[in-house]
Amino acid sequence: MDAEDQRAPSAGTTSASGSGHDRRATPAVYVPERRLADRRIGRNLPASVLTPPAPPPPPHLDDYASIVGRAQIDALRFLAHELRGKSIKMVNSTALGGGVAEMLNRLVPLLSELQVPAHWDVITGGNDFFEVTKAFHNALHGSAYELTQAAKDIFLMYTEQNRQRMHFDEELVVIHDPQPVGLVLSRGKTRASWVWRCHIDLSNPDRKVWDFLRPFVEQYDAAIFSSQSFARQLSIPQYLFYPCIDPLSEKNRELSDAEIQQVCDDFAIDRSRPIVTQVSRFDRLKDPVGVVKAYKLAKKYVDCQLVLAGGGASDDPEGAAVLQEVRDEAGEDPDIIILDLPPWCALQINALQRASTIIVQKSLKEGFGLTVTEALWKGKPTIAGAVGGIPNQIIHKLTGVLVHSVEGCAFQIRYLLTHPEFARTIGANGREHVKENFLMTTNVKRWLLLFRLLEQAKARMPKAA
Amino acid sequence: MASAPKAPVRKPDAPFYFNTSEHLLRIGRYKANNLSELLRAMQACPEDCIFQHTFRTLQEHHFIRQGFSNDFAHWSLSSCNEPELAERLAGVDVRDFTALEGIRHRMIEIIRDFVAAHPESGSRPAHEPFYFCASDIVLLPTPYAPDTLQGFLDGLQHVSVHSIHHHFIEARLRLKRMSNDFSVWLEEDVGLNEAANDIERIDIYTNTMEGVRLKIGRIVAHAVS
Numbered sequence: 001m002d003a004e005d006q007r008a009p010s011a012g013t014t015s016a017s018g019s020g021h022d023r024r025a026t027p028a029v030y031v032p033e034r035r036l037a038d039r040r041i042g043r044n045l046p047a048s049v050l051t052p053p054a055p056p057p058p059p060h061l062d063d064y065a066s067i068v069g070r071a072q073i074d075a076l077r078f079l080a081h082e083l084r085g086k087s088i089k090m091v092n093s094t095a096l097g098g099g100v101a102e103m104l105n106r107l108v109p110l111l112s113e114l115q116v117p118a119h120w121d122v123i124t125g126g127n128d129f130f131e132v133t134k135a136f137h138n139a140l141h142g143s144a145y146e147l148t149q150a151a152k153d154i155f156l157m158y159t160e161q162n163r164q165r166m167h168f169d170e171e172l173v174v175i176h177d178p179q180p181v182g183l184v185l186s187r188g189k190t191r192a193s194w195v196w197r198c199h200i201d202l203s204n205p206d207r208k209v210w211d212f213l214r215p216f217v218e219q220y221d222a223a224i225f226s227s228q229s230f231a232r233q234l235s236i237p238q239y240l241f242y243p244c245i246d247p248l249s250e251k252n253r254e255l256s257d258a259e260i261q262q263v264c265d266d267f268a269i270d271r272s273r274p275i276v277t278q279v280s281r282f283d284r285l286k287d288p289v290g291v292v293k294a295y296k297l298a299k300k301y302v303d304c305q306l307v308l309a310g311g312g313a314s315d316d317p318e319g320a321a322v323l324q325e326v327r328d329e330a331g332e333d334p335d336i337i338i339l340d341l342p343p344w345c346a347l348q349i350n351a352l353q354r355a356s357t358i359i360v361q362k363s364l365k366e367g368f369g370l371t372v373t374e375a376l377w378k379g380k381p382t383i384a385g386a387v388g389g390i391p392n393q394i395i396h397k398l399t400g401v402l403v404h405s406v407e408g409c410a411f412q413i414r415y416l417l418t419h420p421e422f423a424r425t426i427g428a429n430g431r432e433h434v435k436e437n438f439l440m441t442t443n444v445k446r447w448l449l450l451f452r453l454l455e456q457a458k459a460r461m462p463k464a465a
Numbered sequence: 466m467a468s469a470p471k472a473p474v475r476k477p478d479a480p481f482y483f484n485t486s487e488h489l490l491r492i493g494r495y496k497a498n499n500l501s502e503l504l505r506a507m508q509a510c511p512e513d514c515i516f517q518h519t520f521r522t523l524q525e526h527h528f529i530r531q532g533f534s535n536d537f538a539h540w541s542l543s544s545c546n547e548p549e550l551a552e553r554l555a556g557v558d559v560r561d562f563t564a565l566e567g568i569r570h571r572m573i574e575i576i577r578d579f580v581a582a583h584p585e586s587g588s589r590p591a592h593e594p595f596y597f598c599a600s601d602i603v604l605l606p607t608p609y610a611p612d613t614l615q616g617f618l619d620g621l622q623h624v625s626v627h628s629i630h631h632h633f634i635e636a637r638l639r640l641k642r643m644s645n646d647f648s649v650w651l652e653e654d655v656g657l658n659e660a661a662n663d664i665e666r667i668d669i670y671t672n673t674m675e676g677v678r679l680k681i682g683r684i685v686a687h688a689v690s
Contacts (some may be wrong), residue, residue: 069625071485071623071624072625075607075625078605079487079603079605225492229594233494239489239491239492386593391543391593395526395529395533395539395543396543397532398529399529429529432528433526433528436525436528445487449601450489452603453601453603
């Protein structure tokens with residue numbers, strides 16, 4: 001009996017794989033509490049996947065020098081020098097979870113290391129407040145919403161409570177997103193410049209909600225958006241800060257080949273054959289079913305495996321429904337590997353992206369699309385839908401390829417798999433594009449530049465008598 | 466026949482101060498949904514928008530060796546599907562100009578001629594709007610201020626590509642002459658006229674900015690060897 005024969009059958013399978021007749025009936029799906037469901041191996045999942053790993057210590061500024069170059073770190077230190085002794089307050093609505101908190105977790109220590117102390121405060125509120133702000137969030141994204149006086153009153157009441165609780169002694173106050181936008185009512189009592197950092201797409205907001213929030217926004221000194229297309233016409237200056245990734249995080253750090261191989265072994269992915277991967281939660285707007293269709297069209301001409309790695313199916317009824325749709329579309333194809341991963345699997349996602357030959361992000365609607373940024377950073381030829389902030393990252397045929405349909409996606413999979421030189425070139429360009437524009441160090445630089453410009457503007461203003 | 470020995474290179478009269486510039490992108494008020502709107506916006510937008518979409522975008526895409534010239538050309542192709550117009554706009558070499566108004570007029574002329582020749586193109590909706598942006602610029606020194614050619618080569622190797630862009634490309638707008646900071650220094654403070662000319666002739670549209678750095682280094686190293 002060889003090693004393969006000794007493997008235990010996995011959940012959802014009827015027998016160990018090996019010969020054609022006893023292959024499992026559905027593509028591989030990993031759900032955390034189960035054993036790995038896979039056609040070839042059936043061992044227990046590694047402990048690192050089942051439980052959240054301890055967070056690594058945050059990196060220091062000098063750790064980035066080998067990635068972005070010493071000159072860039074010098075520039076940051078020089079920019080910060082003039083700001084020494086001045087401080088920043090960042091305010092958002094949650095300390096845990098979500099892209100904003102993740103970004104602040106890295107940004108705040110780096111600014112402090114540059115001797116520009118940054119304080120991070122979080123607003124508080126009851127369930128009623130966060131229900132209202134969630135509704136505002138959706139309405140600003142364009143969903144239908146009937147704004148009521150009661151909702152306005154709840155928003156204003158908690159805004160007032162937070163204003164009473166918070167102090168704004170810093171030189172720069174940065175308010176993130178709509179939930180705490182009303183804190184600007186405190187600006188009269190402060191010496192600070194006030195900036196509103198909007199992480200969401202305001203291109204098509206519900207008119208009533210925007211009309212309610214806009215008077216707050218226009219009391220700031222500046223607003224910051226993640227894409228030109230997300231902005232509104234405002235009476236205040238608007239800046240463009242692209243979202244960023246941290247090249248030293250578990251999701252993006254360099255991995256050894258052994259680490260990549262381990263993850264591929266765990267998920268039964270064959271690295272000797274081309275791997276096409278989409279990483280995103282099971283959400284119709286990410287079009288995972290369209291990706292399966294594109295793979296099937298491409299597979300008529302080129303050999304490849306498809307990995308769909310995401311999450312959200314276990315805690316979201318719609319995610320579970322989408323996962324089922326994906327499984328139905330995948331049918332019995334053993335080369336489609338569907339992984340429903342828990343949110344702490346950053347290392348595994350990193351390895352899957354690095355093991356991939358091509359990465360796809362065939363979104364139908366998108367925010368900025370940080371999974372695209374991650375793919376580009378890993379030097380992978382990337383195919384993505386031309387929506388949201390993706391065209392900021394993918395310059396068609398230069399840093400990746402943009403597609404608008406299943407057929408277009410299928411063609412580009414075929415083309416990239418059969419033109420490796422072109423694939424290598426756009427992959428290398430994509431990595432440079434991220435290095436120049438979408439890394440944490442660039443984000444730190446933008447904050448320092450903005451802080452300096454606002455301080456200079458303040459110094460030019462006539463002093464009150 | 467042996468060539469005549471080179472004259473010894475003189476010590477520079479003044480140090481070369483490597484500086485760099487950092488940019489913060491501002492979202493402008495103008496937006497174009499078709500070529501006619503682009504034309505109107507280009508006539509009305511502030512100069513710093515023209516700078517952003519020509520000089521500055523080259524810096525942002527310094528790693529691309531071919532196929533990217535300026536944002537107007539890129540948009541004409543990717544959003545308006547007008548390859549002829551895109552080619553003509555991409556052919557505008559920012560180094561032919563010492564003032565932004567010159568670039569603005571040249572671009573407007575090209576778009577106006579194209580729309581006149583293809584009237585249906587003017588109002589055809591683009592796939593994506595063109596958003597005019599501008600940059601707020603902060604000038605920064607670097608630790609490198611060499612007063613020898615070897616020191617210059619060392620500094621050249623260590624500064625960021627933004628510094629190379631600042632001295633080699635943006636310098637025209639500051640100097641108001643068809644040259645760059647490296648060539649001016651080599652010519653006026655070191656007397657290396659040939660090297661200065663060779664550097665000025667480096668093609669920025671077929672080289673990455675790292676490639677430009679390498680070529681400048683090779684030219685100077687050859688001049689002093």
